[in-house]
Amino acid sequence: MIRASKFFIPTLRENPKEADVASHRYMLRAGMIQQTSAGIYAWLPLGLRVLKKVEQIVREEQNAAGAQEMLMPTLQSADLWRKSGRYDAYGKEMLRIKDRHDRDMLYGPTNEEMIHDIFGTHIKSYKGMPKILYHIQWKFRDEIRPRFGLMRGREFLMKDGYSFDLTKEDAVHSYHRMMLSYLRTFTRMGIKAIPMRADTGPIGGDLSHEFIILAETGESEVFVDKRWLEKDLTAPGLSYNDRSALKNYYDEITSIYAATDEIHDSSKCPIPADQLVSKRGIEVGHIFYYGSKYAVPMETIIQNENGEMQPIEGGCYGIGVSRVVAAIIEASHDENGIIWPAEIAPFDVGLINLKVGDAVTDSVTAQVEKALGAAGFDVLYDDRDERAGVKFADMDLIGLPWQVIVGPKSAAEGKVEVKNRKTGDRAEMPMTEVAVHIKKQKAG
Numbered sequence: 001m002i003r004a005s006k007f008f009i010p011t012l013r014e015n016p017k018e019a020d021v022a023s024h025r026y027m028l029r030a031g032m033i034q035q036t037s038a039g040i041y042a043w044l045p046l047g048l049r050v051l052k053k054v055e056q057i058v059r060e061e062q063n064a065a066g067a068q069e070m071l072m073p074t075l076q077s078a079d080l081w082r083k084s085g086r087y088d089a090y091g092k093e094m095l096r097i098k099d100r101h102d103r104d105m106l107y108g109p110t111n112e113e114m115i116h117d118i119f120g121t122h123i124k125s126y127k128g129m130p131k132i133l134y135h136i137q138w139k140f141r142d143e144i145r146p147r148f149g150l151m152r153g154r155e156f157l158m159k160d161g162y163s164f165d166l167t168k169e170d171a172v173h174s175y176h177r178m179m180l181s182y183l184r185t186f187t188r189m190g191i192k193a194i195p196m197r198a199d200t201g202p203i204g205g206d207l208s209h210e211f212i213i214l215a216e217t218g219e220s221e222v223f224v225d226k227r228w229l230e231k232d233l234t235a236p237g238l239s240y241n242d243r244s245a246l247k248n249y250y251d252e253i254t255s256i257y258a259a260t261d262e263i264h265d266s267s268k269c270p271i272p273a274d275q276l277v278s279k280r281g282i283e284v285g286h287i288f289y290y291g292s293k294y295a296v297p298m299e300t301i302i303q304n305e306n307g308e309m310q311p312i313e314g315g316c317y318g319i320g321v322s323r324v325v326a327a328i329i330e331a332s333h334d335e336n337g338i339i340w341p342a343e344i345a346p347f348d349v350g351l352i353n354l355k356v357g358d359a360v361t362d363s364v365t366a367q368v369e370k371a372l373g374a375a376g377f378d379v380l381y382d383d384r385d386e387r388a389g390v391k392f393a394d395m396d397l398i399g400l401p402w403q404v405i406v407g408p409k410s411a412a413e414g415k416v417e418v419k420n421r422k423t424g425d426r427a428e429m430p431m432t433e434v435a436v437h438i439k440k441q442k443a444g
């Protein structure tokens with residue numbers, strides 16, 4: 001349990017002028033982040049709690065899919081990128097740095113070169129294959145127009161994973177694994193991200209999908225078969241090791257039409273117009289199969305089972321972890337503030353004591369707090385000496401899924417009010433029933 005009076009949560013009453021979209025506005029107003037330079041943000045305690053939850057879901061679902069976590073540095077040697085040929089090609093988006101010995105370094109925008117170098121140093125034969133390695137690390141891209149807060153930042157947190165296989169067939173299996181892992185990851189966060197065929201851009205390769213969340217403020221226009229809107233995407237029970245079932249699932253999923261505006265051509269669209277909806281979308285993930293594009297220049301060469309030397313077959317898999325936080329807000333808010341899905345909310349419950357210092361409300365609040373803690377809920381207790389209106393507005397703004405309001409009148413009868421932030425439903429109940437009530441709503 002954390003007390004609002006002691007917590008560093010600098011909420012703002014007014015809408016900051018520089019914020020054009022809901023996520024940026026609400027993250028600043030809720031005291032989650034603070035801009036320190038253009039496109040660069042500090043994460044304040046409330047924001048960090050959400051970032052860590054998103055990160056943890058990504059981690060658990062990567063591990064479940066057989067990927068292994070590691071951590072590579074943010075700073076990289078330019079020589080690695082000269083070797084792959086991307087040092088010049090990457091252009092102005094790369095932040096280039098010189099160390100005291102005048103050596104060229106850079107703040108990594110992505111890690112294909114480094115992971116190929118690390119993998120290739122240690123794995124020389126098919127016996128070390130296959131592998132999927134990932135890390136969750138800050139990236140820097142000197143975007144020409146950083147905007148919308150975390151949505152298009154210059155420094156941002158990415159989960160980037162890299163697969164190493166012997167054959168194209170195996171590499172495509174890794175790609176299928178990551179496809180399912182991503183669908184499960186985003187569903188667990190309470191959001192629907194739709195995979196869409198995409199351009200490969202500076203990462204390269206010949207197969208790629210973007211994962212797009214539908215939201216009105218999305219940067220790109222997307223065209224979606226209505227069947228996506230209803231579909232459960234997580235394939236419960238499907239094992240990552242069941243290669244043919246996984247392929248069937250992938251084929252089924254990718255046969256449902258969804259395309260970004262770069263790829264969509266209305267004259268060639270395979271589905272009837274009344275089955276198609278046009279929406280705006282935010283890219284929260286992007287996966288690529290690129291074969292030996294990096295293995296050849298980086299000399300990631302291994303000996304196969306026939307004793308022959310060959311380059312590995314690879315793919316890379318990104319999730320914009322910090323962007324996800326903003327994208328969820330874009331997809332889930334109202335005019336009063338954020339509406340967190342329960343799985344990634346910074347706290348489960350906001351506890352509001354309307355008369356701090358009153359013996360009865362203080363005592364009921366303390367008992368509710370104890371019961372919620374015992375039931376495993378994270379509670380933010382607003383014990384500040386503020387007007388009720390301010391407390392209600394702040395609690396709606398920061399968007400915790402449940403609010404428990406303790407007022408003097410009902411407290412005298414041992415009762416409190418529970419509000420569901422998403423539905424707006426309010427219910428008065430004996431304080432002893434609060435934990436069970438919230439537990440039931442969370443499960444259902």
Ligand code: P5A
Nearest residue numbers: 110151152153156160283284285286317318320323
């Ligand atoms: C995939 C992993 C890559 O970099 N290399 C390693 C591949 N792909 S990507 O599409 O360029 O980026 C992956 C995800 O990172 C997020 N992202 C950003 N988030 C915030 N601000 C940015 N400027 C930014 N650029 C990329 C996106 O979610 C993207 O899908």
